[in-house]
Amino acid sequence: MSEIETLELANRADATGWPSREEEPPKHRFLFSGWHLVLIPIAVVMVIPLVWMLVTSLQTLEETRHYPPTLVPTSLQFSNYTDVLQQAPFARWFVNTLIVTVVVVIGNLLFCSLAGYAFARIRFFGRGVVFIAILATLMVPFQVVIIPTFLIVRGFGLIDTLGALMLPNLVSAFGIFMLRQFFLTLPIELEEAARIDGASRLGILFKIVLPLSGPALATLAVIMFLWTWNDFLWPLITIYSESHMTLQLGLATFQGAHQTNTNLLMAANVMSMIPVLLLFFFAQRYFIRGIATTGLKG
């Protein structure tokens, strides 16, 4: 039921992160399986909207206003993409999103590691109560806290700055919880040996524990990346100036302004998806594990 359970399920995975049985030889390698007849329609339904987005992004405006739909564009309008970049500060939005995402990911890796390690290994006053309080915040939907969080961020004078997007997200209760659980599974003997040799707690964390925690850190990084990169509601509430917008918010603004220029809209959409898709293909295993772990999605 818990995240941990799913995490364990997701740990049974093949090289690309997909859950998989041990390699067993396919029984009928050259026989056409009937399952293709089930899977092809499913795959087609999932892919058609994306393919049609791509096709539309290369069409002329006339072709998009044609019924029945033009499925094969007569010429590839790559100029749609350059037009988009000229009409809206997408480069700026991209950089903003990148800055916010990198800061949030680094903040989470650092602060969640420190806190997760303290909760896993160091006996300090109030540890149990504080940990339970942190876990309790996981149960509260974001909407419950959104108004006061807005007021607090406004109190810091951060409204309409990138700081508004970074500060409240530098730490996640989920990250603390996940890393604590992971640290608990590491053999304590290594750490005890290092302590006897006189290593400090900080030294142990950075030289012994974190180097052993690569997969857990990567999973947390991917979760926070996906969540921050795709977040919409919070930027919508805190950012007003076009120059401070994130990619998602900028895209929504662009959509509002170009509702009839479908080809430009689709070109913008394709561009907005490229960074996440690239990361997905290169870090697929951590995406799968991260999503199976939390169900987080932007």
Add this chain to the structure above:
Amino acid sequence: MASRGATVRRWTTSDHVVGWAFASPAVLLILLFGIVPIVWSAVLSFQKTNLLAPPQWVGLRNYRALPHDPLFTSALIHSAIYTALFVPLSIAGGLLTAIALNRRLRGIRIYRTAVFVPVVVSTIATVIIFLWVFDPNFGIANWLLGKVGLGPYGFFTSANGALYSIVLMTVWGWIGFDVIVYLAALQGIPAELVEAAEIDGAGTWGIFRHVTVPLLAPVTLFLVVWSTINALQLFDEVYLATNGGPGTSTYVPVFYLFRLAFQLGKAGYAAAIAYVLFAVILVLTVVQLLVGKRMVYQST
């Protein structure tokens, strides 16, 4: 008592200092942005405030007004319809897709990627795509449906169809998540169990009904709880695809809450809605867990 003494001896002063030093940045941030807002939100729900002028204390008036607010009740109804459709559709679809994907086939990676990619696509990107796919005049959906003699439909632009269009769009976006979770669980079903059932003469349906489904029950329970929580918090899709419309036909609680707090200057009332929604989610989760645990127990 002896063990307690031993514990105390191991709690050294330096551990208290180091422990707090490690935990304090995270604890302070969570206190500030996690715990303080929970309490503050409760206070706000007893106030009348537009977030600019000093708030006024109004006691329970916000909560008393809720049942008489037609927009709030219709938002709840829309939310219930959406949840009642989204949860079973995405979970049943995810289960069937996972079963189809749970085998060694040529090209299986391609199928899996196709099912999964929508999960990493952002909500706004998904909405932009589906506004176009579901475009009443030029959309590919009406064209394909026309081929089999259906439609044309208004989709997001029709008061009767907008909510269902959001259901279809979010199922498309989320089903990959259910598939991954189910695939992981399916790998855990021992092959011997399936083989034993086959020897006993069970067909494909029998195995599915009496082996697969019961063994997946705990995972299904997890997905039901998780999907319900997410479904009740629907916002981005409504805001972006229909803006609550046509009319108020796709108003859902979080959308109404957002409008009230950040556009209409009724933050106290919005906070009351937030707390009612929280209570609904909490109660539903507990009920699902209690009923579900029992069903999981009975089926295994």
